[in-house]
Amino acid sequence: xxxxxxxxxxxxxxxxxxxxxxxxxxxxxxxxxxxxxxxxxxxxxxxxxxxxxxxxxxxxxxxxxxxxxxxxxxxxxxxxxxxxxxxxxxxxxxxxxxxxxxxxxxxxxxxxxxxxxxxxxxxxxxxxxxxxxxxxxxxxxxxxxxxxxxxxxxxxxxxxxxxxxxxxxxxxxxxxxxxxxxxxxxxxxxxxxxxxxxxxxxxxxxxxxxxxxxxxxxxxxxxxxxxxxxxxxxxxxxxxxxxxxxxxxx
Numbered sequence: 001x002x003x004x005x006x007x008x009x010x011x012x013x014x015x016x017x018x019x020x021x022x023x024x025x026x027x028x029x030x031x032x033x034x035x036x037x038x039x040x041x042x043x044x045x046x047x048x049x050x051x052x053x054x055x056x057x058x059x060x061x062x063x064x065x066x067x068x069x070x071x072x073x074x075x076x077x078x079x080x081x082x083x084x085x086x087x088x089x090x091x092x093x094x095x096x097x098x099x100x101x102x103x104x105x106x107x108x109x110x111x112x113x114x115x116x117x118x119x120x121x122x123x124x125x126x127x128x129x130x131x132x133x134x135x136x137x138x139x140x141x142x143x144x145x146x147x148x149x150x151x152x153x154x155x156x157x158x159x160x161x162x163x164x165x166x167x168x169x170x171x172x173x174x175x176x177x178x179x180x181x182x183x184x185x186x187x188x189x190x191x192x193x194x195x196x197x198x199x200x201x202x203x204x205x206x207x208x209x210x211x212x213x214x215x216x217x218x219x220x221x222x223x224x225x226x227x228x229x230x231x232x233x234x235x236x237x238x239x240x241x242x243x244x245x246x247x248x249x250x
Contacts, residue, residue: 002052003027004086005230006074006127008061009093011040013190014140017223018090023047023054025227030077030086032059032093053081061093061119062111067126074130085132088230091120091139091162098151109154116158121165134177136230139166141241143186147249159184163241170239179238183226186245188217212247221246 005022009015010031019029020043029047033040033056040056047054055077059070078084094116097108120139131137141163144156162182169180187207189198198204207216225244228234 003088003230004030004078004081004083005088005090006030006032006086007090007092008032008059008123009034011036011043011056014185014188014219014222015090015092016043017219018092018226019043019054019223020046021223021227022088022230023050023052024224025231026052027088027227027230028053028081030055030057030074032057032061034058034060034093055080059093061123062115064114064118064122067123070123071126071130074127078130085130086127086135087132088136088138089124089127089131090226090230091124091137093119094140097155099154100151101153104154112154112158113161116155117161117165120162124169128173131178134235135179137166137169137173137178137180138226138229139163139169139180139182141182141184143184143243143245143248145184145241146243166241167239174238179235181229181237181239182241183222183229184241184243184245185222186211186217186243186248188219188222190219207248210249211245212250215246217244217246 005027007015007019007029010019011033019031022029031043044054044056057073060066097112099108139162141159144152145160145163166180166182204216222244
């Protein structure tokens with residue numbers, strides 16, 4: 001049977017690349033977007049051009065009150081795809097917030113934790129009844145949980161929470177044959193933080209100098225790795241933090 005994956009934040013950046021990579025591996029995709037329906041539909045069109053099926057649903061992962069309605073939309077999407085469950089949940093949606101520790105506001109802190117911690121926790125909880133036994137959960141963390149970089153104290157703390165949360169998912173859902181892992185990208189040239197690494201030569205060069213393979217990452221370094229982790233050949237991997245950084249800060 002063709003697998004079906006839900007990828008949050010699948011309309012752009014690493015989520016988009018992950019959704020397309022899953023389709024290239026022969027899977028169907030439900031992807032979410034927050035604001036840009038046109039970008040999400042463009043991804044759906046690309047996936048359909050590969051002969052796979054895709055659905056785009058609107059979701060604000062920082063608004064936990066909307067998860068019940070979103071779950072109903074997922075059930076409707078499953079019905080339209082001839083399914084009663086899905087196989088993989090990729091919790092990718094998120095945003096960056098750069099502020100010095102002494103200057104981080106409570107509003108900034110709350111937004112980061114609502115999206116990256118509460119959102120991941122309670123969205124996964126809401127979708128569990130529809131996640132197939134033997135399914136996979138992949139949560140996105142960051143290389144910044146292993147090394148520090150000024151300005152990311154709140155963001156890194158949230159991603160650290162995601163890593164611990166993933167261990168508990170793996171333990172408590174293992175009885176259903178569900179695996180849970182974390183992928184932790186290093187510096188990647190995307191629109192994260194307004195495209196800082198991608199578009200600012202000084203940042204790009206500085207991070208490239210920290211990386212064993214001599215360059216910053218690109219989305220094509222991440223999406224295919226996530227799609228591979230979802231494959232049958234990786235069914236015995238769970239509760240792991242897998243850094244995909246080209247050897248950053250080693």
